Amino acid sequence: MSSVVRHAGRGMAPVAGVLLIAITVVLAGGVATAALDGPSATVPPSAVLSLSATDDRIAIDHRGGDPIDVADVTVRVRVDGEPLDEQPPVPFFSAAGFRPGPTGPFNAASDDAWRVGDTATFRVAGTNDPTLEPGRTVAVEITADGQPIASLETVVEAG
Structure with missing residues (x-):
């Protein structure tokens, strides 16, 4: 019996995972920046x-x-x-x-x-x-x- 090892499909999973993490970090940074730079809520006098x-x-x-x-x-x-x-x-x-x-x-x-x-x-x-x-x-x-x-x-x- 001969065993065939395929490596071509396995190499994509780590690259895709790293890419998804990078996109998530960039989006989270954008949301945080927008939240911190947005208008601050003013409290009316009581x-x-x-x-x-x-x-x-x-x-x-x-x-x-x-x-x-x-x-x-x-x-x-x-x-x-x-x-x-x-x-x-x-x-x-x-x-x-x-x-x-x-x-x-x-x-x-x-x-x-x-x-x-x-x-x-x-x-x-x-x-x-x-x-x-x-x-x-x-x-x-x-x-x-x-x-x-x-x-x-x-x-x-x-x-």
């Missing part, structure tokens, strides 16, 4: 806020937690589930749909930081729709750099 509404005035009290950089804040107001036609730009002094001169950190002339004990107020003009009227529900969503800080709701009271 704050305890409360909402009140009387006639055309909305007030938001900062009751506890981190200071909030007003330059990063977006405020969205809904009345009975409908968004105001004109949303408050923050900070501002005079803006379409609002009476001039908000108070506290929403006023453009105030400090950029909204701190514990500060109350931000603004008055919705009668030209903004829907209007604030006693008995209506007002919901306010506050975000910083697109991250939610608070969702508040109250009923408008007569002044």
Whole structure:
């Protein structure tokens, strides 16, 4: 009996294995680089806020937690589930749909930081729709750099 030894097929397995390992290492390095160079997740400030509404005035009290950089804040107001036609730009002094001169950190002339004990107020003009009227529900969503800080709701009271 003669035995035939074939070596041609066996030499490919180690080469293919080394090649697969090299591809895996290169891909893993690319994923790690992308993960480390990608945008870092920012943590929004943690704050305890409360909402009140009387006639055309909305007030938001900062009751506890981190200071909030007003330059990063977006405020969205809904009345009975409908968004105001004109949303408050923050900070501002005079803006379409609002009476001039908000108070506290929403006023453009105030400090950029909204701190514990500060109350931000603004008055919705009668030209903004829907209007604030006693008995209506007002919901306010506050975000910083697109991250939610608070969702508040109250009923408008007569002044």
